[in-house]
Amino acid sequence: MIPANLERAVYGMYATHALGVAGRHGVFEHLIRHGGDSAGKIAAALAVDEDTLERLLLVLSSFGVLDAYGDRYALAAGVRPYIDREDPCYLMGFVEHLIGDTSGQFGRLSGYLHAGKAETDRDTPAPFEAIYRDDESVGRFLNAMWSLSHHVSHELAALADLSDVRRLIDVGGASGPFSVAALHTYPQLRSTVFDLPQVSPYLAARAAEHKLGDRLDFAAGDFFHDPLPAGDCFAFGYILSDWDDETCAKLLRKAYEACLSGGRVLIMERLFDEDRGGPLATAVMNLSMHVETQGRHRTATEYLDLLRHAGFTDGTVRRSSGDKHLVIGRRTESGFER
Numbered sequence: 001m002i003p004a005n006l007e008r009a010v011y012g013m014y015a016t017h018a019l020g021v022a023g024r025h026g027v028f029e030h031l032i033r034h035g036g037d038s039a040g041k042i043a044a045a046l047a048v049d050e051d052t053l054e055r056l057l058l059v060l061s062s063f064g065v066l067d068a069y070g071d072r073y074a075l076a077a078g079v080r081p082y083i084d085r086e087d088p089c090y091l092m093g094f095v096e097h098l099i100g101d102t103s104g105q106f107g108r109l110s111g112y113l114h115a116g117k118a119e120t121d122r123d124t125p126a127p128f129e130a131i132y133r134d135d136e137s138v139g140r141f142l143n144a145m146w147s148l149s150h151h152v153s154h155e156l157a158a159l160a161d162l163s164d165v166r167r168l169i170d171v172g173g174a175s176g177p178f179s180v181a182a183l184h185t186y187p188q189l190r191s192t193v194f195d196l197p198q199v200s201p202y203l204a205a206r207a208a209e210h211k212l213g214d215r216l217d218f219a220a221g222d223f224f225h226d227p228l229p230a231g232d233c234f235a236f237g238y239i240l241s242d243w244d245d246e247t248c249a250k251l252l253r254k255a256y257e258a259c260l261s262g263g264r265v266l267i268m269e270r271l272f273d274e275d276r277g278g279p280l281a282t283a284v285m286n287l288s289m290h291v292e293t294q295g296r297h298r299t300a301t302e303y304l305d306l307l308r309h310a311g312f313t314d315g316t317v318r319r320s321s322g323d324k325h326l327v328i329g330r331r332t333e334s335g336f337e338r
């Protein structure tokens with residue numbers, strides 16, 4: 001008998017794909033609308049093959065995503081917010097990114113083991129050249145980031161207490177998952193998302209959707225080559241986990257130099273337990289960072305060290321109820337120590 005934890009690890013790939021296919025073909029929307037239904041009725045309503053659909057439903061039931069009652073399937077308790085397109089917790093954009101972009105890159109891991117990452121990736125485009133290779137891929141990535149980041153950003157914005165901040169610079173802020181939440185929370189705040197030019201229309205669409213007017217603007221640039229706009233608060237949401245320590249140090253130092261005296265920096269990231277024994281999602285995404293980017297996930301202590309080396313003082317850690325947390329540093333005139 002395969003132990004249950006090994007069995008889930010072996011067959012997990014089927015669950016990810018079943019989730020993606022069911023989401024793409026409207027199965028979850030149907031279940032939300034009807035509260036539950038048989039494979040035959042769902043297949044008829046969605047005009048899909050019943051045999052294939054039932055096999056997918058059985059996989060999702062086996063993994064506990066659905067409950068089966070006789071021939072009826074319904075969403076298991078607690079699942080709905082994450083598969084409901086209308087809910088802020090919606091996670092299926094991220095699932096699409098895992099299927100469409102991440103999984104195809106795992107083949108390189110054997111090369112990493114034998115020849116190292118640098119040698120194996122020698123002819124591979126830089127992380128964001130690959131992720132932004134075409135419009136479809138840009139849209140899928142930015143949707144995934146919105147899925148992962150927007151909901152928890154309300155909590156992160158509250159934890160950050162930005163009531164005295166005037167201009168937030170959201171470095172690599174994507175289509176604005178954090179900026180939008182922060183602007184909704186703090187009426188005095190204005191935010192500039194600084195990101196690669198491909199991101200511009202996606203930020204404009206979110207700004208319009210959330211009726212933020214000129215409180216949210218976009219500065220196109222490359223944070224390796226261009227100066228950052230000045231501000232009194234710099235946000236780095238899921239940025240430092242894309243890069244190695246040396247690059248993180250340069251980015252944080254750049255933020256320190258652009259930050260007004262008395263201002264602060266917000267690092268928002270998954271945090272490994274100090275012994276790196278978990279959480280599971282951080283361990284998994286740490287592997288994902290290896291194949292998709294040049295980064296890794298870190299412990300709170302490692303982020304506090306990076307902040308201190310860049311000159312920020314008063315490092316503090318504030319944990320959210322989700323899996324993205326906050327590490328804050330302040331710019332005081334006497335702060336810089338190398």
Ligand SMILES: C[S@@+](CC[C@H](N)C(=O)[O-])C[C@H]1O[C@@H](n2cnc3c(N)ncnc32)[C@H](O)[C@@H]1O
Nearest residue numbers: 128145149172173174195196221222223237238
């Ligand atoms: C992992 S996403 C994080 C998005 C968002 N901050 C969040 O918390 O969800 C990384 C972001 O960094 C941006 N980025 C990558 N390289 C960049 C560069 N050289 N200059 C500016 N932005 C960059 C990407 O376009 C993307 O929006």
